[in-house]
Amino acid sequence: MTTTLYVPRDAAALSVDADAVAVRIAQEAAARGIDVRIVRNGSRGLFWLEPLVEVATSAGRVAYGPVATRDVASLFDAGFLSGGSHALALGVTDDIAYLKSQDRLTYARIGVIDPLDADDYAAHGGWTGLANAAALAPADIVAAVTESGLRGRGGAAFPAGIKWKTCADAVSEQKYIVCNADEGDSGTYADRLTLEGDPFCLIEGMAIAALAVGATEGYVYIRSEYPHAFRTFSQAIDIATQAGWLGDDVAGSGRAFRLHARLGAGAYICGEETSLLESLEGRRGQVRVKPPLPAIEGLFGKPTVINNVVTLASVPIVLARGAAYYRDYGVGRSRGTLPLQLAGNVKYAGLVEKAFGLTLRELLYDYGGGSASGRPIRAVQIGGPLGAYLPASKFDTVIDYEAFAAAGGMLGHGGVVAFDDTVDMAAQARFALEFCAVESCGKCTPCRIGATRGVEVIDRIRAGVDRARNETLLRDLADTMIHGSLCALGGMAPFPVLSALDHFAEDFGARQ
Amino acid sequence: MPPATQPAMILKEPGLAPDARRAVLDAIEPRRALPGALLPILHAVQDALGYVPRDAVPLIANALNLSRADVHGVVSFYHYFRSEPCGRHIVQICRAESCQAMGAVALEAHAKATLGVDWHETTRDGAVTLEPVYCLGNCALSPAVMIDGDLHGRVTPQSFDTLVAATRSGA
Numbered sequence: 001m002t003t004t005l006y007v008p009r010d011a012a013a014l015s016v017d018a019d020a021v022a023v024r025i026a027q028e029a030a031a032r033g034i035d036v037r038i039v040r041n042g043s044r045g046l047f048w049l050e051p052l053v054e055v056a057t058s059a060g061r062v063a064y065g066p067v068a069t070r071d072v073a074s075l076f077d078a079g080f081l082s083g084g085s086h087a088l089a090l091g092v093t094d095d096i097a098y099l100k101s102q103d104r105l106t107y108a109r110i111g112v113i114d115p116l117d118a119d120d121y122a123a124h125g126g127w128t129g130l131a132n133a134a135a136l137a138p139a140d141i142v143a144a145v146t147e148s149g150l151r152g153r154g155g156a157a158f159p160a161g162i163k164w165k166t167c168a169d170a171v172s173e174q175k176y177i178v179c180n181a182d183e184g185d186s187g188t189y190a191d192r193l194t195l196e197g198d199p200f201c202l203i204e205g206m207a208i209a210a211l212a213v214g215a216t217e218g219y220v221y222i223r224s225e226y227p228h229a230f231r232t233f234s235q236a237i238d239i240a241t242q243a244g245w246l247g248d249d250v251a252g253s254g255r256a257f258r259l260h261a262r263l264g265a266g267a268y269i270c271g272e273e274t275s276l277l278e279s280l281e282g283r284r285g286q287v288r289v290k291p292p293l294p295a296i297e298g299l300f301g302k303p304t305v306i307n308n309v310v311t312l313a314s315v316p317i318v319l320a321r322g323a324a325y326y327r328d329y330g331v332g333r334s335r336g337t338l339p340l341q342l343a344g345n346v347k348y349a350g351l352v353e354k355a356f357g358l359t360l361r362e363l364l365y366d367y368g369g370g371s372a373s374g375r376p377i378r379a380v381q382i383g384g385p386l387g388a389y390l391p392a393s394k395f396d397t398v399i400d401y402e403a404f405a406a407a408g409g410m411l412g413h414g415g416v417v418a419f420d421d422t423v424d425m426a427a428q429a430r431f432a433l434e435f436c437a438v439e440s441c442g443k444c445t446p447c448r449i450g451a452t453r454g455v456e457v458i459d460r461i462r463a464g465v466d467r468a469r470n471e472t473l474l475r476d477l478a479d480t481m482i483h484g485s486l487c488a489l490g491g492m493a494p495f496p497v498l499s500a501l502d503h504f505a506e507d508f509g510a511r512q
Numbered sequence: 513m514p515p516a517t518q519p520a521m522i523l524k525e526p527g528l529a530p531d532a533r534r535a536v537l538d539a540i541e542p543r544r545a546l547p548g549a550l551l552p553i554l555h556a557v558q559d560a561l562g563y564v565p566r567d568a569v570p571l572i573a574n575a576l577n578l579s580r581a582d583v584h585g586v587v588s589f590y591h592y593f594r595s596e597p598c599g600r601h602i603v604q605i606c607r608a609e610s611c612q613a614m615g616a617v618a619l620e621a622h623a624k625a626t627l628g629v630d631w632h633e634t635t636r637d638g639a640v641t642l643e644p645v646y647c648l649g650n651c652a653l654s655p656a657v658m659i660d661g662d663l664h665g666r667v668t669p670q671s672f673d674t675l676v677a678a679t680r681s682g683a
Contacts, residue, residue: 012650015665047652184647186608192649224555224592225648227661262548263555266592268646282550282576284589300547343651344613350652372614381609385646415651419613431612435646441589 002035003081006054006061008111010043010196011228012189017069018051024069025053028076036081042197044111045351046098052111054093057083063090098348098367103329103337106314107190107353110197116235118243121200127245129319133208134253141212142168145315147323149335153190154180154271154308155383155412155488157401160315163305166295168213170303175215177206177257178280178299178306181222181229182264182271185384187343187415191309193351195222195229198313199236200245203259205312207250208319209305210257218257219299221276223264234261268385268439272487273306275441286441287487308413310339329355334400344381344417345371354399361395364418375420379428379504383412385435386492388499389425408499410492425504429497430458436493447490450481454497464509471501471508527567535560536568540575549576550586554593563594599634599641601679603627604658607644610651615668619655620644622669627676639680 007013007022022038029036044052049065053075062083064075071088078086090096104110113120121127133141146161167175179202183191194202206218222230237259240246248256267285269275274288277299298304314336318326327335334356340363342349347369354363364370364377371377379389388409390397397407404411419428436451457474461467478494485491501508528536539556543549553572557564564587573583587593605611605620627635627642634641650656653665657672659679667675 011663012653012665015650015653015656015663045652050653183649186647187610187651188647189649189651225645225658228663229649262551264592265551265554265590266645267590279551280548282548282586283582284585341651343610344654349654385609415610417610417613417651423613428609428612431609435608439646 002037004037004039004056005081006039006041006056007051008043009040009115009232010050010111010193011226012047013043013050013052014228016050016066020069021051021053021067021072024072028072032076034076034081039114041113042109042111042115043193044093044099045107045193046096046348047350048348049090052090053080055081055083059083059092061093063093063096064088065090098350098352102353103355104353105317105326105329105337106201106310107193107198107339107351108317109201110193110351113198115197115199115232116239118200118239118245121198125320126200126316127204127251129316130204130207130211130245130251132319133211134251136211138168138212138214141208141319144318144323145212148318148326149323149330149333150311150314150318150326151334151401152308153310153314153338153413155185155410157411160307160311163295163307164209164212166293167215167298167303167305170296172303174217174300174302175213176299176302176304177209177213177215177218177312178277178294178304179206179218179220179312180271180273180276180306180308181220181226181233182276183223183226183309183413184268184271185386185413185415187381187417188341188384188413189343190339190341190351190414192226192229194309194313195226195233199233200240201313201316202233202309203236203240203246205315206259207246207257208315209307209312211250211253211255213303213305215305216256216258218259219280220259220261221264221270221280222261223270224266230261230263237261267441268435269441269487269489272489274487276306277304284441286443289486310413331355331357331398331400332402334402338399338411338414340399340414340416342368342416342418345373345377345420346418347372356398356400358399359395360390360397360399360416363399363416364395368418371418371420373420373422375422377418378421378423379419379425381417381419381428381496382415383410384415385432386488386495387412387415388495389419389428389503390499391503393503408495410495425500425507426458426462426509429500429508430455430462432493432496433458436489440489444484444486444490446481446484447486447493450477450485450490451493453477454481454494458497461508467509474501528565528571532561532565532568533571536565536571540572544575550578550583551590554587554590558593563597566595599638601640601660602643603640603676603679604643604645604648606646606648606650606654606656606658608647608651610647611655614654614666616655619657619667619669619672623672626673640676
């Protein structure tokens with residue numbers, strides 16, 4: 001009898017030696033004359049347990065982790081192939097509290113299936129949404145997405161259905177679907193998990209978008225820092241094309257949609273949608289002035305839907321289960337689920353996909369388990385390098401778009417980075433502007449010049465030079481950048497700075 | 513389809529060794545008809561040669577009917593593309609916030625001190641080029657380092673030394 005084992009191929013799992021563990025398991029099984037099949041799945045997103053090895057047993061999949069190569073022999077001795085007890089045993093995977101309490105909709109298959117096995121994908125509910133969409137009128141697909149309440153998960157939270165309708169209504173012989181997989185925010189890895197762990201889900205979402213708006217070509221722009229994701233996703237495109245889910249006749253609809261993966265080149269600004277389009281066209285990634293909106297004049301001047309990975313990967317379940325099913329999750333105007341990504345100084349860092357409505361404190365302590373260092377969590381940055389730093393007094397903020405805006409923050413792409421009390425918030429403020437200076441596309445003056453001058457002003461404050469006057473100058477500069485920049489890079493880089501000044505003034509030295 | 517052979521005038525471009533020139537032309541040819549071909553071509557050149565030589569710029573510009581300034585502007589805009597050769601191995605250390613929260617600043621200092629280089633510099637033996645990177649998407653296992661495209665998580669100064677030593681010995 002062959003026993004099936006799962007050892008993740010996700011880049012994060014590989015970063016803690018999952019490949020070596022898989023090899024060691026195969027060697028040990030061969031030496032003991034045991035027949036095993038090792039499936040290389042994606043990651044469940046419980047990264048402190050990686051490499052997380054699962055065994056298919058009569059009781060379901062049981063987990064062991066974190067497994068090092070030196071643990072493998074003892075796992076065999078303990079009979080882990082039939083779920084035997086061991087110091088690393090975690091029980092039935094689906095019953096692990098961190099996982100069981102989540103609302104895994106967009107990430108239902110992540111870590112479960114072999115990411116490049118289209119049949120495994122189908123066996124877990126895949127392709128249903130696309131098959132349904134192929135039988136619908138385009139306007140009805142758009143209506144379903146609108147009714148689901150799905151908003152852009154890349155950060156701007158713009159309603160996806162409205163964007164799609166604008167593009168669908170535009171008249172053109174050529175339209176495009178572009179996926180923004182330039183996931184540059186520190187503390188975020190949800191896009192990467194999908195690209196590596198459930199790529200067909202993104203492909204299905206893009207094909208549905210294509211049918212909805214009448215697009216025949218699609219591009220996925222993947223950042224160069226994600227070589228594993230680029231390789232896996234490129235293979236997935238070939239497999240889906242051969243299987244007829246992409247190509248000249250998408251899912252038997254009689255309509256064509258061809259998909260291409262393109263590699264970025266290390267520019268944070270290309271996560272901004274118009275910069276990304278410039279880059280895809282082969283130019284410097286400089287932002288465009290809007291209007292015209294990309295939905296009307298986008299890639300190569302043609303109507304283009306451009307959405308983030310998570311947005312597009314959330315579309316299949318909307319079409320498979322219905323708009324109401326998705327909309328019933330969430331609170332207020334924030335419908336559905338958000339894949340939150342716990343990172344930085346927390347004990348249990350990982351992916352937490354939950355309906356909108358839990359609090360930051362629940363996320364940090366019930367899931368994150370507090371800081372990794374055991375010291376108090378002092379500050380949390382949410383929404384990437386342009387997000388505000390929130391102090392402990394704001395930890396009861398509810399995770400929804402409007403509540404976060406009211407608390408002076410933004411959810412962005414859902415990255416949550418915790419810092420303990422050893423953090424120097426003046427240094428963090430300086431870094432935010434240093435990063436902005438490095439990554440500015442240079443098109444508008446407030447961002448290009450403001451970021452560099454801002455670093456200099458913070459340096460003077462930290463050196464104790466004329467504290468009060470320099471703080472006034474810094475706040476004035478921040479105001480200019482917020483209101484005068486062309487895009488969110490210059491327009492939001494001041495937020496971490498101002499929040500550090502407002503909530504952690506003691507780190508900037510005494511006022512004279 | 514554009515002609516497979518280039519006009520003789522372009523093949524005489526000075527500065528590129530024959531092998532390198534052939535590599536650049538091989539990178540251009542299958543991609544020149546792609547929509548937005550410049551980035552795919554630059555990636556292919558850098559994959560083949562380790563960098564985008566300045567003397568490759570006119571070849572690429574001519575193939576895509578762009579000016580040299582256009583191509584140079586793109587090469588210099590993107591952090592990933594390099595115009596100079598680098599070491600045999602590339603070590604990228606993540607400088608972004610999640611890694612900072614888990615000790616990346618100390619790791620950076622350790623790496624610079626032990627390698628004897630600053631960012632973008634190459635060790636004297638030509639083995640290692642040190643580069644900063646802003647997020648490798650391994651934020652749940654910070655600090656993160658990438659060596660020649662292989663990702664490593666929870667890197668300490670000690671494990672960094674081990675990784676670099678293994679990289680050098682495998683050279």
